Amino acid sequence: MALKLEPGTRLVVATHNPGKARELAEILENRFPLVTAGELGLAEPDETETSFAGNALLKARAAAEASGLVALADDSGLSVAVLDGAPGIHSARWAGPARDFTLAMAKVEARIEEEEAGAGDLAAWFTCALAVAWPGGPAVVVEGRVDGTLTFPPRGDRGFGYDPIFVPEGGTQTFGEMDPAAKEAMSHRARAFAKLKAALL
Template sequence: MPGGGAAGAPHRRLAPGRLVLASHNAGKLREVAALVAPHGLQVVSAGELGLPEPAETEDSFLGNAAIKALAAARASGLPALADDSGFSVAALGGDPGVRTADWAEQPGGGRDYAMAMAKVAALAAPQADRRAWFTCALVLAWPDGHTEGFEGRVEGHWVQPPRGDRGFGYDPMFVPEGGDETFGEMDPAAKHRISHRARAFALLAAACLPPAG
């Protein structure tokens, strides 16, 4: 389980410098780079370094994020941050959840999120329950195998048809609680303030990152 070691042990602090984002997702790279920049960290993606994507074999967001973060840290010799996030629908028992990206996989390779959103809507539409949520697990790993893990969640509901061309993934079909715009319609700065990733990042920053400048 990712974390700071024994109960009550202090979290490990990250020094300013380079940080590998254990992802090949350009949308995640943009969001994470914007979040860590005030802390004196320069992000390089696993894709830019030519690192392979490890198999995500765990059944939890934190478990899969730890796999990715540890693989990138050990391969690069640098601290690495991994994000495992997913979209969950109450009427589907929490699916697609940890298999969020798998639902978008195409037979010939690549991911089609328009197809995935249509699948979610088709399966969930017969149910009256429109509740949905995004979960984000962030795991920070060092080359020596130490990890720190944090999780954030944002509640809301799903809509069909999807709206907006901002964000990525399932953003166009999710309206956060108390709002009327989807994540795909919102200004990116407004999304960053309330998103599941921002909530997980706030916990990580308080525990492990250098003070923001």
């Protein structure tokens, strides 16, 4: 039997980040009533996997089991070529307990400067893994990626996380400066969702 996600199904989004929940609601074209793990008071599981897909699946399964609802989880992050793919799955961790991404962006810039050999190489990419898990049942995981370059100092106050330092390939504006609809049309999350839609909708 093919797995299907029926519009109108109430989903729990495995996040405590309101910005991410809003973005996922828009990507889902508001077809599903969403409640976040934060709103339900669910604990955040330790992200012990070594890949975005692994962590997304772990979070989706934990939220599905704890809530009894179909769960959607996203694990995403920024990878920098000259930093061997860091911060990668530790992207949120670089922002510290207060989730201060101004601090995280400064840390990325400082680390790049330390890598003097790569001073000219600002290639980077965002990865997003999306997982949907049914309570006690199957799960589906997909991944999307968008390549680009970093720019400093950060520009723009839209989006969240590392958006103000990331300029997608072929663009001139950072994700932090772009109109949200323009970002949505090409983001790593949108690319992952297109795959999820093909698989489940």
